[in-house]
Amino acid sequence: MLSDIQISRLHQCQPIADIAKKWGIEDSELSLFGHHKAKVSLDVAKRLAAKPQAKLIIVTAVTPTPHGEGKTVTTIGLTQGLNAIGLNACACIRQPSMGPVFGIKGGAAGGGYAQVVPMEELNLHLTGDIHAVSSAHNLAAAAIDARLYHETRLGAQAFTEASGLEALNIDSENILWRRVVDHNERSLRQIEVGFGAVNGPVHQSGFDITAASELMAILALSQDIDDLKQRIARLVLALDVDGNPITAQMLGVAGAMTAVMVDAIKPTLMQTLSGDPCFVHAGPFANIAHGNSSIIADNIASKLSDYVVTEAGFGSDMGFEKFSNIKVRNSGYKPSAAVVVVTLKALKANSGIESDNDINLPDLARLSAGFKNLQWHINNVSRYGAPVVVAINRFPTDTDTELEWLQQQINTTAAFGSAISEAFAKGAQGAQDLAQLVKQASEQDSQFCSLYQTEQSIETKLLTLAEVGYGASGVSLSDKAKEQLTWLNTHGYNALPICIAKTPMSISHDPKLKGVPTGFEVPITQLKVNAGAGFITALVGKVMTMPGLGIKPGYLDIDVDQNGEIVGLA
Amino acid sequence: MLSDIQISRLHQCQPIADIAKKWGIEDSELSLFGHHKAKVSLDVAKRLAAKPQAKLIIVTAVTPTPHGEGKTVTTIGLTQGLNAIGLNACACIRQPSMGPVFGIKGGAAGGGYAQVVPMEELNLHLTGDIHAVSSAHNLAAAAIDARLYHETRLGAQAFTEASGLEALNIDSENILWRRVVDHNERSLRQIEVGFGAVNGPVHQSGFDITAASELMAILALSQDIDDLKQRIARLVLALDVDGNPITAQMLGVAGAMTAVMVDAIKPTLMQTLSGDPCFVHAGPFANIAHGNSSIIADNIASKLSDYVVTEAGFGSDMGFEKFSNIKVRNSGYKPSAAVVVVTLKALKANSGIESDNDINLPDLARLSAGFKNLQWHINNVSRYGAPVVVAINRFPTDTDTELEWLQQQINTTAAFGSAISEAFAKGAQGAQDLAQLVKQASEQDSQFCSLYQTEQSIETKLLTLAEVGYGASGVSLSDKAKEQLTWLNTHGYNALPICIAKTPMSISHDPKLKGVPTGFEVPITQLKVNAGAGFITALVGKVMTMPGLGIKPGYLDIDVDQNGEIVGLA
Known part of the structure; x- marks a missing residue:
C-alpha cells in the first residue's frame, strides 16, 4: 500500500x-x-x-x-x-x-x-490560525513584562505621571501567563528572562506548546468574535503584589490580542x-x-x-x-x-x-x-x-x-x-x-447530560471526576493546590467546570497502570484559573505542557525535493 | 484629512x-x-x-x-x-x-x-511569511538544544549507538543560533534556558525580532526554492567543542526548515x-x-x-x-x-x-x-x-x-x-x-557598481565601508571582534560581503552625531558569519536585535469593533 x-x-x-x-x-x-x-x-x-x-x-x-x-x-x-x-x-x-x-x-x-x-x-x-494564537499569546506576555519593566524602573507614581496609566503593581513572582511556541521545545520549559542591564527584572518564565495556550481553548470554545473578545478580556495574566488578579483588560491588551485573531x-x-x-x-x-x-x-x-x-x-x-x-x-x-x-x-x-x-x-x-x-x-x-x-x-x-x-x-x-x-x-x-x-x-433517544453541576464546590467536582470519571478512590491536593483552591474561592472563580491535565496513557494518573486501574488516588498538584476559557485546570501528577524532541526526531526525514514538493511527512 | x-x-x-x-x-x-x-x-x-x-x-x-x-x-x-x-x-x-x-x-x-x-x-x-520564518527558525533552535540534551545525557558513544547519528559535540557556550519572535520583547533579549531536572543543560540564549533572523535575509536574497534550501543547509547554528562550525545540514534539520518555508x-x-x-x-x-x-x-x-x-x-x-x-x-x-x-x-x-x-x-x-x-x-x-x-x-x-x-x-x-x-x-x-x-x-546612462570586492580582506572591506560609506576616519575592533575575525579567516568565511548593524539615526555609529559627522572611528564590537544569507554581520556599538515596548505602547489603541473590524491601527 x-x-x-x-x-x-x-x-x-x-x-x-x-x-x-x-x-x-x-x-x-x-x-x-x-x-x-x-x-x-x-x-x-x-x-x-x-x-x-x-x-x-x-x-x-x-x-x-x-x-x-x-x-x-x-x-x-x-x-x-x-x-x-x-x-x-x-x-x-x-x-x-x-x-x-x-x-x-x-x-x-x-x-x-x-x-x-x-x-x-x-x-x-x-x-x-495556530500562528495567530501564538502571536496573540506572546503579545500579552510581552505586554506584561514591558509593564513590569517600566513600573519597576520608574516606580508606580512616576510611571503613572509619565504614562497616564494606573500602576498595576505586578508581582514578578506571580506572572501566570507563560509564553508559547508551536514546537517541541524541552529547553524552553523553564527559563529565566530579563538578564542584562536594560532588559528588566530577572524572573522565571517558560514556554508551553501553542496547543496548551488558553487562547487556543478560547478559540475552540467561543461562539463569535464578540465572545472571543470578552473571553480574552477576562484572561488572568498575573497577580499584583496583593495577590489580586491582573487581567488582559486591565493591561489594555485585550483589543490588540483580539485584532490578531480576527481571521x-x-x-x-x-x-x-x-x-x-x-x-x-x-x-x-x-x-x-x-x-x-x-x-x-x-x-x-x-x-x-x-x-x-x-x-x-x-x-x-x-x-x-x-x-x-x-x-x-x-x-x-x-x-x-x-x-x-x-x-x-x-x-x-x-x-x-x-x-x-x-x-x-x-x-x-x-x-x-x-x-x-x-x-x-x-x-x-x-x-x-x-x-x-x-x-x-x-x-x-x-x-x-x-x-x-x-x-x-x-x-x-x-x-x-x-x-x-x-x-x-x-x-x-x-x-x-x-x-x-x-x-x-x-436515531435512538439520547438523553445527554454532564457529570456535575458547575455550582458544586471545586472539591466536589474534582472528586466526581476522580471517582466517576476515572474510577479512583479519591483525590489528594498538594499544599500548593490547597493554597490555590483558597485563592480561587476567594476571587470568585469557583463556579467553573474543571479541565483535568493528566497522562492520556492510563485511565488513572499513572501511565504505568494499564487496563482498568482501581484503588488509586488522583494527586492534584496545581489548580489554575482559566477565566477566559471558562474552566479551572487541575494538574494531575507531573504534566508536561511542552513536549521535547526525541533522540531521532521526525524532522530528519522531512525534505523538499527538486520539484519544490515536501517529502517525508508520514 | x-x-x-x-x-x-x-x-x-x-x-x-x-x-x-x-x-x-x-x-x-x-x-x-x-x-x-x-x-x-x-x-x-x-x-x-x-x-x-x-x-x-x-x-x-x-x-x-x-x-x-x-x-x-x-x-x-x-x-x-x-x-x-x-x-x-x-x-x-x-x-x-x-x-x-x-x-x-x-x-x-x-x-x-x-x-x-x-x-x-x-x-x-x-x-x-513572517510566521513561517519564525517557525523554521525556532525549529532549528529546538533541534540544536534537543541534540545537545540527548548527547549530554547519554554521552557521545551511547548517543550514536542509540540514534545511529554521529555525535556533534555541541559547545553549549557557543550556540550561535538564537530564537525569534515577531514582537517587541525586551525581557527575552537575554535569557537562560534548560532549568529543571529533565530540561537539558542550563545555558544562555535569547530572542531576536523575526526581522533580524538570518532566515529572513535568506528569504529576501534567494533566487528560488533550491537556492533557499542550499542557503539553509549552510547556516552555522553552533560551534562544536573544537570550535568548528555545526551547520543546519549537519544537524539534519535543513530539509524540514525548507519545508516550513515552501509557501x-x-x-x-x-x-x-x-x-x-x-x-x-x-x-x-x-x-x-x-x-x-x-x-x-x-x-x-x-x-x-x-x-x-x-x-x-x-x-x-x-x-x-x-x-x-x-x-x-x-x-x-x-x-x-x-x-x-x-x-x-x-x-x-x-x-x-x-x-x-x-x-x-x-x-x-x-x-x-x-x-x-x-x-x-x-x-x-x-x-x-x-x-x-x-x-x-x-x-x-x-x-x-x-x-x-x-x-x-x-x-x-x-x-x-x-x-x-x-x-x-x-x-x-x-x-x-x-x-x-x-x-x-x-533614461540616463547608469554605471552601477559596488563599493568593494568580496575577495578583499574583511579588514579592508570594513575600512572601505567606514571611510567611504560613513566618512569615518577608521575602524576599531573589540578584542572579541578580533578573535572572531581570526575564526572567520580560519574557517574560510572571509570572501563574503559585509552587513553592518548600526544605528540608523546618524550616518555615524553614534545617534547623537547629527548632520554630517566627521573624525569618528567606527567601533566594531562583533563579527558574525551569516553563511546562509551570504554575508558577515559587523555589529557597530550597541545594537539591539530585539526592540522593547515603550511606556505607552501602540497596542493600547488597537481594538475590534462590534462589526468585527480592526480599529486603532495608524
Missing part, C-alpha cells in the same frame, strides 16, 4: 470553491487560501439559522497506545461512509500542531484512504479523499487542555449537513470527558451518538500482560484481558446518555477469529453495537457498515 | 484576481488568500523570461528622524504616479513586522492617499489605492539586517511591468548601501535610478541646531545647516553610479519659500533633479511630477 503522503499527492483534489458551492456556502462567505483551503464566514450559520441542527457524532477511543488506534482515520472514514450511503455529513477536526509533526513521525490528517487532503497543507501552516475565528474548509467537506479549527491537546475542535466549526457544519462527525482527543477519560463537561456546556449542542474506536492491538497493549510475542499475532488471553479497557470506555461514554457504537479499526494482520470474538463480547456490553471499519484500506467503501450502524444509533 | 485606516477602509478595493489578470498573471500562477491578497508563483518569471527587465528604481532617504520622512509613501506614490502618466509600474516592499505595529503607533503601508490596501491585512499576518518563498500581491500592483515579500530591518525586500519579488515584478519601484530601509548609509553591496550582488539586477526622499522637517531635525521653535515653522538657518545631510546622501548614492532624483515629500505646513530654496540648492548638487511629491495628500496625481522626473532620470 502507498504511504499517506503518496496517496494524498496522487489524489486529484477538487477545487475547494466547488465543494463549498455544492454544500451551499455562498461566494461572499468564502475566503480562498490557495486552491484547497478556504476560510468560511460565521455568517453561514446566521443565514441558515432556520435549518435544524445536524445530528452530532462524537468519536472517542480506548486508552491510547503507541500503535495508534486510528481515531482520525475513523472520524474521516465515517464521514466518507455516511456520504457514501447517501447521507450528508461534514467532519470537524482540530488543526495539527507542528510539534508532533516534526517531533514524532506523523501528522494528523488521518491516514490511508481516510485522509484530509492535501495532507501537507493541513499538517503545516494551514491558514495560519483565526473563521474555520478552514478542506476535503476528504472522497471530496466531503472537513472543517479544521483550533487545536487544543486533550491531555493538557480540553482537546476538542471548535464550537464555531460545529455550528457552521451543522447548518450545511445532516451529520456532523467530530473527534475528541485521546481516550474517553480525556477528550470525551471534556467534550461532555466543557464543550457541550458551552455550545449546548448535544451528541446523538458516540463512537468508541478500538483495535485488536490496542486491547492487547492495554491488557497489562507483558509479552514478547508480536502484537500482531493472535493472542486471546491478552485480547480478553485488554477487553476490560474497552468495556470501561463503553460504560464511561454510556453514562453521559448517548448511544455508543464501537468502531473496530481493522489492520491487515487482524484475524477473523479474534474480530468475531471481540464483536460477540461487545454484544454483551451497554454498546448499541459494533462495526468493523476498513476505512484506512478502502476509504468510504470500507466505512459503510459503520456508517449504517451510526445512522441507526443516532 | 481622514486617518490612514479610514482611507483604507473607505476605499473599494479591486478583487486581487482582477489586478493579477490585468497585469498578465495566469490563473495557475495565482493562489488567492482572501479577496485582496494572493501569492504569486515563481513560474511567472520563467514563463516571461524573454521579456526585458523593467527599469529598477530604488527609493532611499536622508538620515531618518522621529518625524517620519515618508519613504514608503513616496515608494507607493511614485508607483501610482508612474502608472498615472501612462507607464507600467509595480511596487515591491517589505512585509511589516508586528513588533512596531503594536509597539510604536503605526504600520508600514505608506499613508494618506499613497497606501497599500487593505492596510490591516498588510500590517498583521499578511499571508503568513513563504512566493511573494504576496496586493494593490495601491490606485489599483496598481504591489508585491510584498520578506521583511529584514535595515539596521540589524540588510533591509531590502526580496529578489524574487523584484524578478517577478520586472517581467510584469516596465518600472519596478522598491525601497531600502532607513537612510542611504543603511538600506541603500546594503542594497548596493549585498542585494544587487546577489540579484545582478542594477537600478536605473535612485530616489532620495527628504522633508523640510527632516533637514531641520538633522541640522544639529537645537531649537525650541516649532519644527513646522520656517527657519532657513536650520534648513540650511540640515541641507548638508541631504547633500551627503546625494553624494553617497551618486557614488554607486545611478542618477539621483530627490523627492521632497511635502507636508501641509511647508512654505513655498523654503521649498523653492531647497530645490535651488539641490540644483547645485550631483542630483539629476528634484520634484515635490504630494502623494500623501493627493495620491497618484500628487506624484506625477516626481514620476516624470524619475522616468527622465532612468
Whole structure:
C-alpha cells in the first residue's frame, strides 16, 4: 500500500470553491487560501439559522497506545461512509500542531484512504490560525513584562505621571501567563528572562506548546468574535503584589490580542479523499487542555449537513470527558451518538500482560484481558446518555477469529453495537457498515447530560471526576493546590467546570497502570484559573505542557525535493 | 484629512484576481488568500523570461528622524504616479513586522492617499511569511538544544549507538543560533534556558525580532526554492567543542526548515489605492539586517511591468548601501535610478541646531545647516553610479519659500533633479511630477557598481565601508571582534560581503552625531558569519536585535469593533 503522503499527492483534489458551492456556502462567505483551503464566514450559520441542527457524532477511543488506534482515520472514514450511503455529513477536526509533526513521525490528517487532503497543507501552516494564537499569546506576555519593566524602573507614581496609566503593581513572582511556541521545545520549559542591564527584572518564565495556550481553548470554545473578545478580556495574566488578579483588560491588551485573531475565528474548509467537506479549527491537546475542535466549526457544519462527525482527543477519560463537561456546556449542542474506536492491538497493549510475542499475532488471553479497557470506555461514554457504537479499526494482520470474538463480547456490553471499519484500506467503501450502524444509533433517544453541576464546590467536582470519571478512590491536593483552591474561592472563580491535565496513557494518573486501574488516588498538584476559557485546570501528577524532541526526531526525514514538493511527512 | 485606516477602509478595493489578470498573471500562477491578497508563483518569471527587465528604481532617504520622512509613501506614490502618466509600474516592499505595529503607533503601508490596501491585512499576518520564518527558525533552535540534551545525557558513544547519528559535540557556550519572535520583547533579549531536572543543560540564549533572523535575509536574497534550501543547509547554528562550525545540514534539520518555508518563498500581491500592483515579500530591518525586500519579488515584478519601484530601509548609509553591496550582488539586477526622499522637517531635525521653535515653522538657518545631510546622501548614492532624483515629500505646513530654496540648492548638487511629491495628500496625481522626473532620470546612462570586492580582506572591506560609506576616519575592533575575525579567516568565511548593524539615526555609529559627522572611528564590537544569507554581520556599538515596548505602547489603541473590524491601527 502507498504511504499517506503518496496517496494524498496522487489524489486529484477538487477545487475547494466547488465543494463549498455544492454544500451551499455562498461566494461572499468564502475566503480562498490557495486552491484547497478556504476560510468560511460565521455568517453561514446566521443565514441558515432556520435549518435544524445536524445530528452530532462524537468519536472517542480506548486508552491510547503507541500503535495508534486510528481515531482520525475513523472520524474521516465515517464521514466518507455516511456520504457514501447517501447521507450528508461534514467532519470537524482540530488543526495539527507542528510539534508532533516534526517531533514524532506523523501528522494528523488521518491516514490511508481516510485522509484530509492535501495532507501537507493541513499538517503545516494551514491558514495560519495556530500562528495567530501564538502571536496573540506572546503579545500579552510581552505586554506584561514591558509593564513590569517600566513600573519597576520608574516606580508606580512616576510611571503613572509619565504614562497616564494606573500602576498595576505586578508581582514578578506571580506572572501566570507563560509564553508559547508551536514546537517541541524541552529547553524552553523553564527559563529565566530579563538578564542584562536594560532588559528588566530577572524572573522565571517558560514556554508551553501553542496547543496548551488558553487562547487556543478560547478559540475552540467561543461562539463569535464578540465572545472571543470578552473571553480574552477576562484572561488572568498575573497577580499584583496583593495577590489580586491582573487581567488582559486591565493591561489594555485585550483589543490588540483580539485584532490578531480576527481571521483565526473563521474555520478552514478542506476535503476528504472522497471530496466531503472537513472543517479544521483550533487545536487544543486533550491531555493538557480540553482537546476538542471548535464550537464555531460545529455550528457552521451543522447548518450545511445532516451529520456532523467530530473527534475528541485521546481516550474517553480525556477528550470525551471534556467534550461532555466543557464543550457541550458551552455550545449546548448535544451528541446523538458516540463512537468508541478500538483495535485488536490496542486491547492487547492495554491488557497489562507483558509479552514478547508480536502484537500482531493472535493472542486471546491478552485480547480478553485488554477487553476490560474497552468495556470501561463503553460504560464511561454510556453514562453521559448517548448511544455508543464501537468502531473496530481493522489492520491487515487482524484475524477473523479474534474480530468475531471481540464483536460477540461487545454484544454483551451497554454498546448499541459494533462495526468493523476498513476505512484506512478502502476509504468510504470500507466505512459503510459503520456508517449504517451510526445512522441507526443516532436515531435512538439520547438523553445527554454532564457529570456535575458547575455550582458544586471545586472539591466536589474534582472528586466526581476522580471517582466517576476515572474510577479512583479519591483525590489528594498538594499544599500548593490547597493554597490555590483558597485563592480561587476567594476571587470568585469557583463556579467553573474543571479541565483535568493528566497522562492520556492510563485511565488513572499513572501511565504505568494499564487496563482498568482501581484503588488509586488522583494527586492534584496545581489548580489554575482559566477565566477566559471558562474552566479551572487541575494538574494531575507531573504534566508536561511542552513536549521535547526525541533522540531521532521526525524532522530528519522531512525534505523538499527538486520539484519544490515536501517529502517525508508520514 | 481622514486617518490612514479610514482611507483604507473607505476605499473599494479591486478583487486581487482582477489586478493579477490585468497585469498578465495566469490563473495557475495565482493562489488567492482572501479577496485582496494572493501569492504569486515563481513560474511567472520563467514563463516571461524573454521579456526585458523593467527599469529598477530604488527609493532611499536622508538620515531618518522621529518625524517620519515618508519613504514608503513616496515608494507607493511614485508607483501610482508612474502608472498615472501612462507607464507600467509595480511596487515591491517589505512585509511589516508586528513588533512596531503594536509597539510604536503605526504600520508600514505608506499613508494618506499613497497606501497599500487593505492596510490591516498588510500590517498583521499578511499571508503568513513572517510566521513561517519564525517557525523554521525556532525549529532549528529546538533541534540544536534537543541534540545537545540527548548527547549530554547519554554521552557521545551511547548517543550514536542509540540514534545511529554521529555525535556533534555541541559547545553549549557557543550556540550561535538564537530564537525569534515577531514582537517587541525586551525581557527575552537575554535569557537562560534548560532549568529543571529533565530540561537539558542550563545555558544562555535569547530572542531576536523575526526581522533580524538570518532566515529572513535568506528569504529576501534567494533566487528560488533550491537556492533557499542550499542557503539553509549552510547556516552555522553552533560551534562544536573544537570550535568548528555545526551547520543546519549537519544537524539534519535543513530539509524540514525548507519545508516550513515552501509557501513563504512566493511573494504576496496586493494593490495601491490606485489599483496598481504591489508585491510584498520578506521583511529584514535595515539596521540589524540588510533591509531590502526580496529578489524574487523584484524578478517577478520586472517581467510584469516596465518600472519596478522598491525601497531600502532607513537612510542611504543603511538600506541603500546594503542594497548596493549585498542585494544587487546577489540579484545582478542594477537600478536605473535612485530616489532620495527628504522633508523640510527632516533637514531641520538633522541640522544639529537645537531649537525650541516649532519644527513646522520656517527657519532657513536650520534648513540650511540640515541641507548638508541631504547633500551627503546625494553624494553617497551618486557614488554607486545611478542618477539621483530627490523627492521632497511635502507636508501641509511647508512654505513655498523654503521649498523653492531647497530645490535651488539641490540644483547645485550631483542630483539629476528634484520634484515635490504630494502623494500623501493627493495620491497618484500628487506624484506625477516626481514620476516624470524619475522616468527622465532612468533614461540616463547608469554605471552601477559596488563599493568593494568580496575577495578583499574583511579588514579592508570594513575600512572601505567606514571611510567611504560613513566618512569615518577608521575602524576599531573589540578584542572579541578580533578573535572572531581570526575564526572567520580560519574557517574560510572571509570572501563574503559585509552587513553592518548600526544605528540608523546618524550616518555615524553614534545617534547623537547629527548632520554630517566627521573624525569618528567606527567601533566594531562583533563579527558574525551569516553563511546562509551570504554575508558577515559587523555589529557597530550597541545594537539591539530585539526592540522593547515603550511606556505607552501602540497596542493600547488597537481594538475590534462590534462589526468585527480592526480599529486603532495608524
